[in-house]
Amino acid sequence: MRERNGFIPKKYNQYSQHLQDKFGCKVYKITLDAGFDCPNRDGRISSGGCIFCEEGGSFSRAHCNSLSIQQQVETGVEKLKSRFKAQKFISYFQAYSNTYAPVERLKNIYDEALLHKDVIGLSIGTRPDCVDIEKINLISSYTNSHYVWVEYGLQTIHNKTLNHINRGHSYEDFLHAVNLTKNKGINICAHVIIGLPGESRKDILETAKALADLGINGVKIHLLCVLKNTKLEKMYLNNEFQLLSSEEYIDTVCDFLELLPPEVTIHRLAGNGLKRILVAPNWLCEKFKLLNAIDQELDKRSSFQGSKYIR
Numbered sequence: 001m002r003e004r005n006g007f008i009p010k011k012y013n014q015y016s017q018h019l020q021d022k023f024g025c026k027v028y029k030i031t032l033d034a035g036f037d038c039p040n041r042d043g044r045i046s047s048g049g050c051i052f053c054e055e056g057g058s059f060s061r062a063h064c065n066s067l068s069i070q071q072q073v074e075t076g077v078e079k080l081k082s083r084f085k086a087q088k089f090i091s092y093f094q095a096y097s098n099t100y101a102p103v104e105r106l107k108n109i110y111d112e113a114l115l116h117k118d119v120i121g122l123s124i125g126t127r128p129d130c131v132d133i134e135k136i137n138l139i140s141s142y143t144n145s146h147y148v149w150v151e152y153g154l155q156t157i158h159n160k161t162l163n164h165i166n167r168g169h170s171y172e173d174f175l176h177a178v179n180l181t182k183n184k185g186i187n188i189c190a191h192v193i194i195g196l197p198g199e200s201r202k203d204i205l206e207t208a209k210a211l212a213d214l215g216i217n218g219v220k221i222h223l224l225c226v227l228k229n230t231k232l233e234k235m236y237l238n239n240e241f242q243l244l245s246s247e248e249y250i251d252t253v254c255d256f257l258e259l260l261p262p263e264v265t266i267h268r269l270a271g272n273g274l275k276r277i278l279v280a281p282n283w284l285c286e287k288f289k290l291l292n293a294i295d296q297e298l299d300k301r302s303s304f305q306g307s308k309y310i311r
């Protein structure tokens, strides 16, 4: 395989490479905290939250940022410029549900996140039941000037599992959100978790097949990991489910990639595990090793993203 910029190209449509190709420079996401909450934690849907959710609201730090959005952007830009020589940036609202507020407040927050001249995009992580047409129209209004994504936490298409993990929304809610968001100039990313309790490999691959047919633009794949002080930790310590081994995960991720259309961007192939609160699996701490093993497995199979996708 030919090298590109000194790197062997991936056998999947890596989001970072997609950004580099699209904008002709290094583009990094700046993670911002606007102090949003989540209806699955504050009592509107439930007060328990998803069984894997830690204090920070889905794999991020708890609200601990006293800086304004503009200050967070400026700090992020400086840090990423000096650390990675990044040139352009996407303002990324990750933790909790970042459309869970009245539309006027959302507008003020998103406007502020886009003030910096080097910010070329906006990415908003949220639940599929936290959008409506008014909010989608607001987000769509940024697409003339910026590169815009909405990232929906889906996790799985199986309602039985969604109930089991206390997700508080259904697959149909996700489909409704995707329909609202489509054809509005907004890119759509779905977050999925591989290894959820009670799911077989067949169940997981059914999620891949369903996403493949939806015409979405990106997928972020997480490995189920057990974090401290979560319901999942109690279930894990009570032996109520088994985590996947690294070999099983690598195999399943490759199967998953093979079923997705080649043009879908892959935003991640495993979470970061947040070492300080990670209970298991330990092998997630060696993320580079894991990503290399996925590359090697695709090589071994002479396979690639979309190799089993049928249009």
Ligand code: SF4
Residues within 6 Å of the ligand: 038, 039, 040, 041, 048, 049, 050, 052, 053, 054, 057, 058, 095, 096, 097, 127, 153, 167
């Ligand atoms: S939707 Fe996200 S923030 Fe809300 S409870 Fe679930 S993981 Fe936590």
